[in-house]
Amino acid sequence: MAPPEEYRRYWRANLRYLAILLTIWFAVSFGCGILFVDQLNQFRIGGAKLGFWFAQQGSIYAFVVLIFVYVYLMNRLDAEFGVGE
Amino acid sequence: MDVQTWTYLIVGATFLLYIGIAVWARAGSTSEFYVAGGGVHPIANGMATAADWMSAASFISMAGIISFAGYDGAVYLMGWTGGYVLLALLLAPYLRKFGKFTVPDFIGDRYYSNVARTVAVICAIIVSFTYVAGQMRGVGLVFSRFLEVEINTGVYIGTVVVFFYAIMGGMKGITYTQVAQYCVLIFAYMVPAIFISLQMTDHLIPQLGFLADVNDGSGVALLDKLDQLHTELGFAEYTDGTKSTVDVFAITLALMAGTAGLPHVIVRFFTVPRVKDARISAGWALLFIAVLYTTAPAIAAFARTNLITTISERPYTELPGWFSKWEETALVAWVDKNNDGVVQYAPGPPFVGDVDQQRPAGGGARVQGASGQALLHNEPTDNPNEVYIDRDIMVLANPEIAGLPAWVIALVAAGGLAAALSTAAGLLLVISTAVSRDLMRKQIKPNMSEAEELWWARGGAAVAVLVAAYFGVNPPGFVAATVALAFGLAAASFFPAIVLGIFDRRMNRAGAVAGMVVGTVLMFGYMAVYRLGWFVEEVPAPETWWFGISPEGFGSVAMVVNLVVALVISRFTPPPPEDVQEMVETIRIPRGAGAASMH
Numbered sequence: 001m002a003p004p005e006e007y008r009r010y011w012r013a014n015l016r017y018l019a020i021l022l023t024i025w026f027a028v029s030f031g032c033g034i035l036f037v038d039q040l041n042q043f044r045i046g047g048a049k050l051g052f053w054f055a056q057q058g059s060i061y062a063f064v065v066l067i068f069v070y071v072y073l074m075n076r077l078d079a080e081f082g083v084g085e
Numbered sequence: 086m087d088v089q090t091w092t093y094l095i096v097g098a099t100f101l102l103y104i105g106i107a108v109w110a111r112a113g114s115t116s117e118f119y120v121a122g123g124g125v126h127p128i129a130n131g132m133a134t135a136a137d138w139m140s141a142a143s144f145i146s147m148a149g150i151i152s153f154a155g156y157d158g159a160v161y162l163m164g165w166t167g168g169y170v171l172l173a174l175l176l177a178p179y180l181r182k183f184g185k186f187t188v189p190d191f192i193g194d195r196y197y198s199n200v201a202r203t204v205a206v207i208c209a210i211i212v213s214f215t216y217v218a219g220q221m222r223g224v225g226l227v228f229s230r231f232l233e234v235e236i237n238t239g240v241y242i243g244t245v246v247v248f249f250y251a252i253m254g255g256m257k258g259i260t261y262t263q264v265a266q267y268c269v270l271i272f273a274y275m276v277p278a279i280f281i282s283l284q285m286t287d288h289l290i291p292q293l294g295f296l297a298d299v300n301d302g303s304g305v306a307l308l309d310k311l312d313q314l315h316t317e318l319g320f321a322e323y324t325d326g327t328k329s330t331v332d333v334f335a336i337t338l339a340l341m342a343g344t345a346g347l348p349h350v351i352v353r354f355f356t357v358p359r360v361k362d363a364r365i366s367a368g369w370a371l372l373f374i375a376v377l378y379t380t381a382p383a384i385a386a387f388a389r390t391n392l393i394t395t396i397s398e399r400p401y402t403e404l405p406g407w408f409s410k411w412e413e414t415a416l417v418a419w420v421d422k423n424n425d426g427v428v429q430y431a432p433g434p435p436f437v438g439d440v441d442q443q444r445p446a447g448g449g450a451r452v453q454g455a456s457g458q459a460l461l462h463n464e465p466t467d468n469p470n471e472v473y474i475d476r477d478i479m480v481l482a483n484p485e486i487a488g489l490p491a492w493v494i495a496l497v498a499a500g501g502l503a504a505a506l507s508t509a510a511g512l513l514l515v516i517s518t519a520v521s522r523d524l525m526r527k528q529i530k531p532n533m534s535e536a537e538e539l540w541w542a543r544g545g546a547a548v549a550v551l552v553a554a555y556f557g558v559n560p561p562g563f564v565a566a567t568v569a570l571a572f573g574l575a576a577a578s579f580f581p582a583i584v585l586g587i588f589d590r591r592m593n594r595a596g597a598v599a600g601m602v603v604g605t606v607l608m609f610g611y612m613a614v615y616r617l618g619w620f621v622e623e624v625p626a627p628e629t630w631w632f633g634i635s636p637e638g639f640g641s642v643a644m645v646v647n648l649v650v651a652l653v654i655s656r657f658t659p660p661p662p663e664d665v666q667e668m669v670e671t672i673r674i675p676r677g678a679g680a681a682s683m684h
Contacts, residue, residue: 011673018174025170029163034334037156041324046296047306052324055159056151056382057292060166060375067173067368074178074364083674085359 010081017073021066028054028062091495092231099269099499100246103506106265107250107258115535118255118542119186119518120355125260127362131369133263134353136270136503137511138165138344138370139377140216141223144270144504148483149476151385152392155315156326158385160333164340166371166378171345171580173367177354179587181363182672186355187515188348188579189523195586196594197665199528204601206523208578209348213512213519214552215571216349220509221557224502230414230481231498240557243506248550251510251517252543259510260356266503271376273500277484277493278380281387284487291383299390311386314393320432323389335638342644343572346580349508349515360675388479391486396472397430401456404428407485412451412459415440416475416482419458420465426456431470436463440473513549520545570612573640577604581647589652590669596655604647611639 032040033055040051045058078084086094112118125133143165151158183191189209193202221240228239250258275291282294286307299307311323321327328336344350353370354363396404401419411417418440419428441462443452451459481501484494521541526533533541578601585592585600616636618624627635634642660666671677 007670007674014673021174022170025167029167029337030334033159033163034330034337046293047298048296048308049324052156052308053296055156056162057295057379059163060379063166063170064368064372064375066170067364067371070174071361071364071368075361078361078675083676085361085675085677 006081010077010083013077014074017070017077021070025063025066029059033059086491088491088494089232091492092498095492095495095499096232096502099265099503102265103246103250103262106262107254110258110261111253112255112257112539115522115538115542117257118539119514119522120352121255121257121260124358125356127357127366128369129260129264130353130357130362130366132267132373133260133356133507134350134366134370135373136263136267136507137353138350138374138508139270139504140508141220141227141501141505143377143381144274144501145223145227145477145480148381148384148388149479151382152389152479153476154326155321155323157328157333158382159326160328160336160340162378162382164337165344166374167337168341168344169367169371169374171341172350172354173364173371175584175587176345176351177363177367178360178675179672180351180583181354181357182360182675183668184355186352187518187523188351188583189519190527191586192579192582192597193523193527195665195668196582196597197662198594198598201582201594201598201601202523202527204598204605205579205582206519208574208601208605209519209523210516212347212571212575213349213515214549214556217509217512217516217549217553218556218560220505220512221553222560223505224509225557226477227498227501227505231495237558240554243502243509244550244554244557247506247509247513248547251513251550252546255542255546256352256356256514259507259514262510263507266507267373270500270503270507271373273496273503274377274380276496277487277489278384278387280489280493281391281483281487282383285387285390291380291387295383295386307386307390311390311393314390314397318393318397318431323386329633331633332635332638335632335634335641337638339576339638339640339644340572342576342580343574343640346575346578346583347571348575348579349511351583352515352518353511384483385479388483388486392474392479393430395486396428398427400427401458402426405486405488407482409457410485411478411482415442416478418442418461418473420461420463420471421454421456421458422465422469422471424455429469429471431468433468433470434466435468435470435473436461436465438463509553513546513553516549517542517545520548570608573608573612573636573643574605576640577608577643577647581644581651585648585651587669587672589655590666591655591660592651593655593658593661595658596651596653599654600647600651603650604643607646608640608643611643612636615639 037051037055041049043050045053147161180191189202189205192205221243224243225236225239228234229236250262278291279289282288282291285299286294286297287300288294288297298304299310308324315323357363357366408417420435443460443462445452454460484497521538525541526538582597582601613619614621615625
């Protein structure tokens with residue numbers, strides 16, 4: 001196992017990524033798709049109201065991107081701290 | 086060739102393919118049986134996870150549900166995809182590093198308690214059985230509608246096929262079969278969607294057609310046209326919905342956390358070689374799932390528009406052939422309340438109860454009314470609506486409604502079967518593993534040989550298939566309620582226990598067990614009273630729901646209660662033993678994962 005100090009830094013960096021990514025996760029789905037759907041519906045994307053689009057399409061695209069970004073960030077972090085496999 | 090011949094041909098070919106793969110990939114060891122030897126490529130695992138996850142309900146019913154619910158359908162779209170973000174970020178990599186075979190394994194070891202392990206086993210079995218019964222029924226339905234055999238015969242055929250490849254191949258056979266099944270089901274879903282998108286909007290990609298103008302020269306956007314049609318007929322606007330914001334929020338959250346906590350989904354991440362692969366394979370899985378989940382709302386909108394313009398204010402005698410054909414299966418029905426021979430479509434149920442067609446005394450198809458429609462026994466309601474349309478028809482009959490060739494219709498049958506079989510197989514494996522490993526090896530017979538354990542696993546799978554077939558033939562009346570319960574339970578029990586087990590080193594046995602028990606009991610109780618009407622005179626009205634949250638969404642409340650109870654109790658009780666705390670530190674870093682192991 002990595003020395004305790006290194007280990008704590010690795011874990012804190014991981015938690016920071018999680019906090020940022022989960023904030024975006026919450027914002028695109030619960031935020032844009034549910035809580036602020038009426039406000040966003042005043043805008044349009046193509047032939048759809050924006051809030052409706054987030055609820056039925058946009059949030060799903062964002063979820064996919066979020067996971068791939070997470071994978072990229074974590075692989076970089078693993079390499080930086082030498083804890084990868 | 087006609088539809089029937091095409092269907093036999095395509096379904097037969099896919100079944101041969103699945104069995105062929107199972108023979109090629111049969112399992113020789115417990116490790117291969119439980120986790121495919123831990124050597125599955127992340128992309129293959131992503132496809133298998135996607136097929137495992139997308140059930141008969143996703144394939145057959147979801148587009149139809151959205152079609153009738155409009156905006157509210159978003160709870161399923163976001164709920165069943167957003168859970169993968171939680172899974173990828175909070176669970177999959179750490180559970181992979183932990184390196185055992187099952188979710189109860191993790192709960193039992195992390196909370197150093199056989200009580201916790203047993204609670205987890207019971208939850209895993211309840212959740213999986215609930216689910217698998219619906220899948221076998223789905224297989225029966227597809228058979229009966231496309232091949233005109235009895236539903237029960239369909240269930241038996243499906244049982245034999247699953248029996249064969251799940252028991253022989255274990256996780257290894259299932260994984261590679263699921264890869265094939267994903268390809269079949271996504272092809273079958275996309276082909277009609279693309280055809281219809283081209284027909285209605287000239288766009289090749291349904292996701293873009295969804296945002297485009299209808300191509301009837303009016304220059305009106307598809308969704309605007311749909312809103313207009315809805316308003317004219319007296320429905321709420323399609324893009325608006327009718328559920329309260331708090332309920333939409335709660336249901337979405339419960340489905341997300343439930344998805345991340347479902348044992349048959351989690352176990353898929355034990356099958357890849359490294360922690361890194363567990364992360365990326367969640368990404369692939371969601372990408373493959375998203376293809377179907379972003380197409381579904383497009384299909385829903387196309388089908389809804391098509392349906393309204395095809396039937397509303399049309400004389401029954403001028404309706405296209407599919408209406409009469411699907412009347413035979415009681416999936417659509419028309420009662421001419423005002424005797425004008427014209428179909429009026431409006432909100433509200435057209436009659437009381439399920440479709441109950443009048444049958445001629447000497448047998449035969451139906452008793453016909455003045456326009457040739459099937460007459461019903463049902464008592465008409467006093468609203469103006471005259472049409473009953475089953476939501477499943479939106480996917481099953483969509484190719485016919487759009488006038489697509491026979492082979493496309495046959496393809497939909499094969500796709501529905503692939504979706505149902507792949508999910509059933511994954512669930513059966515969870516049940517068999519729970520029996521052979523979590524009960525037999527861990528609790529009853531710790532010294533048995535690997536060969537013996539493998540026999541227990543196969544026996545468990547065999548019994549599970551038979552029980553599932555029984556439920557498929559005799560579906561319990563509360564299936565709809567129990568599927569919601571499966572997600573609610575997974576959200577209220579597993580999800581907090583696993584997340585806390587990884588992210589809170591101080592979490593101990595007392596806290597986790599108390600949290601799981603309180604969360605589960607609360608979820609059960611709310612569902613029992615507010616959905617099934619147990620312990621009370623009658624099912625309480627929606628106005629009496631706690632915080633305005635429906636039983637489907639209550640899992641999110643129970644989950645929060647679980648979290649709070651667990652955190653509070655753990656702080657007033659002794660911390661977990663030193664070796665458990667060390668284990669938590671170990672699973673947080675990827676290095677040294679190795680293969681999923683026996684010890």
